[in-house]
Amino acid sequence: MWYYSKNGMQLGPLSTEELSGKARGGEVSPSDLVWKEGMPDWKPLAQVPEFQSTGGFSNPPSVGMGSVPMQQPPMYPAGYAPGSVPNYLWQSIVVTVLCCLPFGVVSIVYAAKVDSLLIRGDIVGATAASQSAKNWAIVGVASWAVGIGLYLIFMVFIAAGAAASGP
């Protein structure tokens, strides 16, 4: 079951046949975002393999030309659309601002590399940078959690000490 996004509205669900019918009819354009359960993110219709094998998209009928297979110019000629590999930028910002250790900054730097690498077509590098951004964010959160844990233990000992030595 497919969902698609058109003029800011999310529509569907449709079967593969229905959606490719709409694509042939021009109701859904190759650049419209589509998604089905199991896909990590929305993708332009033209980049989804299911709809590439149907023989391309037809132009709206133009004068005297009939139907011509459309040459869809890829939006990112050399590479992949930003967002096809998660960059974890927002997560790393939260980690940086709230965890007070430089791990979050390392995570932001890797996050910033993800989209640049994607546009250059380096999906392997982008995936590696994405993984590094994620790992450093986790290191940041984990060190923060350990710090909080130690702090709480410390506070409990102080309180217990104060209670034991109290009057």
Next chain:
Amino acid sequence: MHKDRALWVSLGVLALAGAAYALRETGGAGWMPGCAFRKLTGLECPGCGMTRGTYALLHGRFAQAFAFNPVGMILLPLAMVALGIEVMGWVRGKPMPFRLNPGRWGATVVAVVVIVFWIVRNLV
């Protein structure tokens, strides 16, 4: 729509609201550990001032909040909105059609701004 995910998110929002309320009443003094980086090195990290800033914000003192950590006060709300959209997508089992994606340059600018801010605030 995943009910278990909605439950976890509700619990998380409740915990955040509780923490915000506690911070608003106490200013965080005595129960928040403070910045580990600052304690270890004596330098300020990019997040230093966010507790004081949030406290000021919760009392409606926007200018003061901004003065404690200008970069964090801009980036954290943005990140919260962006992650809120992601979490909504996660709860309903498919990504939201609208998301905040800073793109290639946006992400690079954020990284540069954070690092420059980190250096500059320790020099000034």
